[in-house]
Amino acid sequence: MLAGLATTRRLAAGGSFLCGVREVMVGSVLVLNQNFEPLNITSWRRAMGMITLGKASVIEEDSEWIATSTKVYRMPSVVRLSHLVRRPMPELKLSRRGVLTRDNLTCQYCGRQSRSLTIDHVVPRERGGPHTWTNLVACCSECNHKKGNHAPEDVGMTLTHPPERPKLIPYLNYSVFRAAIQHKQWRDYLRPFAPHLAEDVQA
Numbered sequence: 001m002l003a004g005l006a007t008t009r010r011l012a013a014g015g016s017f018l019c020g021v022r023e024v025m026v027g028s029v030l031v032l033n034q035n036f037e038p039l040n041i042t043s044w045r046r047a048m049g050m051i052t053l054g055k056a057s058v059i060e061e062d063s064e065w066i067a068t069s070t071k072v073y074r075m076p077s078v079v080r081l082s083h084l085v086r087r088p089m090p091e092l093k094l095s096r097r098g099v100l101t102r103d104n105l106t107c108q109y110c111g112r113q114s115r116s117l118t119i120d121h122v123v124p125r126e127r128g129g130p131h132t133w134t135n136l137v138a139c140c141s142e143c144n145h146k147k148g149n150h151a152p153e154d155v156g157m158t159l160t161h162p163p164e165r166p167k168l169i170p171y172l173n174y175s176v177f178r179a180a181i182q183h184k185q186w187r188d189y190l191r192p193f194a195p196h197l198a199e200d201v202q203a
Protein backbone atom coordinates (compact mmCIF):
# COMPACT_ATOMS: atom_id res chain seq x y z
CA MET A 1 0.00 0.00 0.00
CA LEU A 2 2.87 2.33 0.83
CA ALA A 3 4.98 1.42 -2.17
CA GLY A 4 3.45 4.05 -4.43
CA LEU A 5 3.77 6.93 -1.99
CA ALA A 6 5.47 10.09 -3.05
CA THR A 7 6.11 13.18 -1.00
CA THR A 8 6.37 16.82 -1.81
CA ARG A 9 9.96 17.09 -0.63
CA ARG A 10 13.08 15.02 -0.44
CA LEU A 11 13.13 13.11 2.80
CA ALA A 12 16.03 12.02 4.91
CA ALA A 13 15.71 9.65 7.85
CA GLY A 14 18.00 9.36 10.83
CA GLY A 15 20.98 11.60 11.53
CA SER A 16 22.45 12.78 14.78
CA PHE A 17 22.55 15.85 16.92
CA LEU A 18 26.16 16.47 16.00
CA CYS A 19 25.33 16.31 12.29
CA GLY A 20 22.59 18.88 12.75
CA VAL A 21 19.17 19.11 14.24
CA ARG A 22 17.22 19.09 10.98
CA GLU A 23 18.48 15.69 9.86
CA VAL A 24 17.00 14.02 12.94
CA MET A 25 13.55 15.30 12.23
CA VAL A 26 13.04 15.73 8.51
CA GLY A 27 10.57 13.07 7.45
CA SER A 28 10.54 11.64 10.97
CA VAL A 29 7.65 10.99 13.30
CA LEU A 30 7.64 11.10 17.10
CA VAL A 31 5.99 7.98 18.51
CA LEU A 32 4.26 8.34 21.87
CA ASN A 33 3.24 5.47 24.09
CA GLN A 34 -0.46 5.22 24.91
CA ASN A 35 0.30 7.16 28.11
CA PHE A 36 1.94 9.94 26.02
CA GLU A 37 5.51 9.10 27.04
CA PRO A 38 7.89 9.60 24.09
CA LEU A 39 8.94 6.12 22.93
CA ASN A 40 11.00 6.61 19.79
CA ILE A 41 11.37 8.43 16.51
CA THR A 42 10.51 6.58 13.36
CA SER A 43 10.21 7.22 9.64
CA TRP A 44 6.96 8.54 8.21
CA ARG A 45 6.61 5.31 6.18
CA ARG A 46 6.68 3.15 9.31
CA ALA A 47 4.30 5.54 11.03
CA MET A 48 1.86 5.36 8.10
CA GLY A 49 2.04 1.57 8.31
CA MET A 50 1.15 1.67 12.02
CA ILE A 51 -1.75 4.03 11.35
CA THR A 52 -3.06 1.84 8.51
CA LEU A 53 -2.98 -1.23 10.78
CA GLY A 54 -4.79 0.64 13.55
CA LYS A 55 -1.78 0.41 15.86
CA ALA A 56 -1.41 4.16 16.18
CA SER A 57 -3.37 7.35 15.64
CA VAL A 58 -2.24 10.76 14.47
CA ILE A 59 -1.84 13.39 17.20
CA GLU A 60 -0.07 16.10 15.18
CA GLU A 61 0.21 16.54 11.44
CA ASP A 62 3.18 17.87 9.50
CA SER A 63 2.77 20.67 6.97
CA GLU A 64 3.89 18.29 4.20
CA TRP A 65 1.66 16.07 2.10
CA ILE A 66 1.89 12.44 1.01
CA ALA A 67 0.26 11.45 -2.28
CA THR A 68 -0.79 7.96 -3.36
CA SER A 69 -2.43 7.23 -6.72
CA THR A 70 -5.85 7.64 -5.13
CA LYS A 71 -5.51 9.86 -2.10
CA VAL A 72 -3.53 12.69 -0.57
CA TYR A 73 -2.65 12.64 3.14
CA ARG A 74 -1.05 15.08 5.52
CA MET A 75 2.19 13.61 6.73
CA PRO A 76 2.06 12.60 10.42
CA SER A 77 4.39 14.42 12.83
CA VAL A 78 3.37 12.84 16.15
CA VAL A 79 1.52 9.53 16.56
CA ARG A 80 0.26 7.78 19.69
CA LEU A 81 0.16 4.01 20.10
CA SER A 82 -3.27 2.51 20.66
CA HIS A 83 -1.88 0.10 23.26
CA LEU A 84 0.51 0.61 26.16
CA VAL A 85 4.04 -0.67 25.60
CA ARG A 86 5.64 -1.60 28.91
CA ARG A 87 9.38 -1.22 28.97
CA PRO A 88 11.85 -0.83 31.84
CA MET A 89 13.06 2.73 32.30
CA PRO A 90 16.49 2.87 30.70
CA GLU A 91 19.61 3.91 32.56
CA LEU A 92 21.07 7.18 31.29
CA LYS A 93 24.58 6.02 30.44
CA LEU A 94 27.54 8.26 31.01
CA SER A 95 29.34 8.90 27.74
CA ARG A 96 31.65 11.45 26.15
CA ARG A 97 28.94 12.42 23.75
CA GLY A 98 26.40 12.70 26.56
CA VAL A 99 28.66 15.12 28.47
CA LEU A 100 29.28 17.22 25.33
CA THR A 101 25.56 17.30 24.62
CA ARG A 102 24.68 18.26 28.19
CA ASP A 103 27.25 21.07 28.00
CA ASN A 104 25.87 22.25 24.64
CA LEU A 105 29.25 21.75 22.91
CA THR A 106 30.58 24.60 25.04
CA CYS A 107 33.80 24.75 27.07
CA GLN A 108 32.69 24.96 30.70
CA TYR A 109 35.65 27.16 31.63
CA CYS A 110 35.86 29.85 28.93
CA GLY A 111 32.40 29.49 27.33
CA ARG A 112 33.71 28.90 23.82
CA GLN A 113 31.59 26.70 21.54
CA SER A 114 33.53 24.17 19.52
CA ARG A 115 33.12 20.80 17.85
CA SER A 116 36.58 19.71 18.94
CA LEU A 117 36.26 19.67 22.70
CA THR A 118 37.88 17.38 25.20
CA ILE A 119 36.40 15.95 28.37
CA ASP A 120 37.93 17.27 31.58
CA HIS A 121 37.86 15.71 35.04
CA VAL A 122 37.16 18.77 37.25
CA VAL A 123 38.86 17.06 40.18
CA PRO A 124 41.70 15.29 38.39
CA ARG A 125 41.73 11.51 38.41
CA GLU A 126 45.17 11.62 40.06
CA ARG A 127 43.51 13.27 43.04
CA GLY A 128 40.74 10.74 43.21
CA GLY A 129 38.27 12.61 41.00
CA PRO A 130 35.55 10.16 39.89
CA HIS A 131 34.42 9.44 36.34
CA THR A 132 30.87 10.70 36.89
CA TRP A 133 28.39 13.19 35.42
CA THR A 134 29.20 15.61 38.26
CA ASN A 135 32.97 15.54 37.72
CA LEU A 136 33.15 15.62 33.91
CA VAL A 137 32.79 18.71 31.74
CA ALA A 138 33.35 19.76 28.15
CA CYS A 139 36.65 21.63 27.86
CA CYS A 140 38.48 23.30 24.95
CA SER A 141 42.07 22.32 24.28
CA GLU A 142 43.44 25.69 25.51
CA CYS A 143 41.66 25.41 28.85
CA ASN A 144 42.61 21.75 29.07
CA HIS A 145 46.26 22.68 28.56
CA LYS A 146 46.07 25.50 31.11
CA LYS A 147 44.35 23.35 33.72
CA GLY A 148 46.53 20.29 33.29
CA ASN A 149 46.31 18.05 36.35
CA HIS A 150 45.22 20.81 38.71
CA ALA A 151 41.95 21.55 40.39
CA PRO A 152 40.35 24.62 38.73
CA GLU A 153 40.80 26.86 41.78
CA ASP A 154 44.53 26.09 41.87
CA VAL A 155 45.02 27.75 38.48
CA GLY A 156 42.42 30.51 38.79
CA MET A 157 39.77 28.84 36.64
CA THR A 158 36.06 28.63 37.39
CA LEU A 159 33.24 26.60 35.92
CA THR A 160 30.44 28.42 34.12
CA HIS A 161 27.91 25.83 35.41
CA PRO A 162 28.27 23.15 38.06
CA PRO A 163 28.09 19.82 36.20
CA GLU A 164 24.95 17.83 36.99
CA ARG A 165 23.60 14.47 36.09
CA PRO A 166 20.90 15.11 33.45
CA LYS A 167 17.41 14.32 34.61
CA LEU A 168 16.23 10.92 33.49
CA ILE A 169 14.71 10.93 30.03
CA PRO A 170 12.56 7.99 29.09
CA TYR A 171 13.52 5.83 26.15
CA LEU A 172 14.96 8.32 23.67
CA ASN A 173 18.72 8.61 23.32
CA TYR A 174 19.84 11.79 25.12
CA SER A 175 21.41 13.42 22.05
CA VAL A 176 18.38 12.63 19.91
CA PHE A 177 16.08 13.93 22.63
CA ARG A 178 18.02 17.17 22.77
CA ALA A 179 17.70 17.65 19.02
CA ALA A 180 14.05 16.55 18.96
CA ILE A 181 12.96 19.02 21.63
CA GLN A 182 13.76 21.81 19.17
CA HIS A 183 10.98 20.57 16.88
CA LYS A 184 8.06 22.90 17.49
CA GLN A 185 5.37 20.22 17.14
CA TRP A 186 7.20 17.76 19.37
CA ARG A 187 8.30 20.10 22.13
CA ASP A 188 5.13 19.97 24.24
CA TYR A 189 5.31 16.16 24.35
CA LEU A 190 9.02 16.11 25.31
CA ARG A 191 9.25 19.08 27.66
CA PRO A 192 7.77 17.37 30.76
CA PHE A 193 10.65 14.89 30.71
CA ALA A 194 13.44 17.44 30.47
CA PRO A 195 12.29 20.99 31.28
CA HIS A 196 15.94 22.09 31.63
CA LEU A 197 16.54 21.24 27.96
CA ALA A 198 13.49 23.17 26.81
CA GLU A 199 14.66 26.35 28.53
CA ASP A 200 17.20 27.36 25.90
CA VAL A 201 15.09 26.33 22.92
CA GLN A 202 13.96 29.17 20.70
CA ALA A 203 10.23 29.76 20.76
Ligand SMILES: [Zn+2]
Pocket: 107, 108, 109, 110, 111, 112, 139, 140, 141, 142, 143, 144
Ligand atom coordinates in the same frame (compact mmCIF):
# COMPACT_ATOMS: atom_id res chain seq x y z
ZN1 LIG B 1 37.98 26.84 27.12
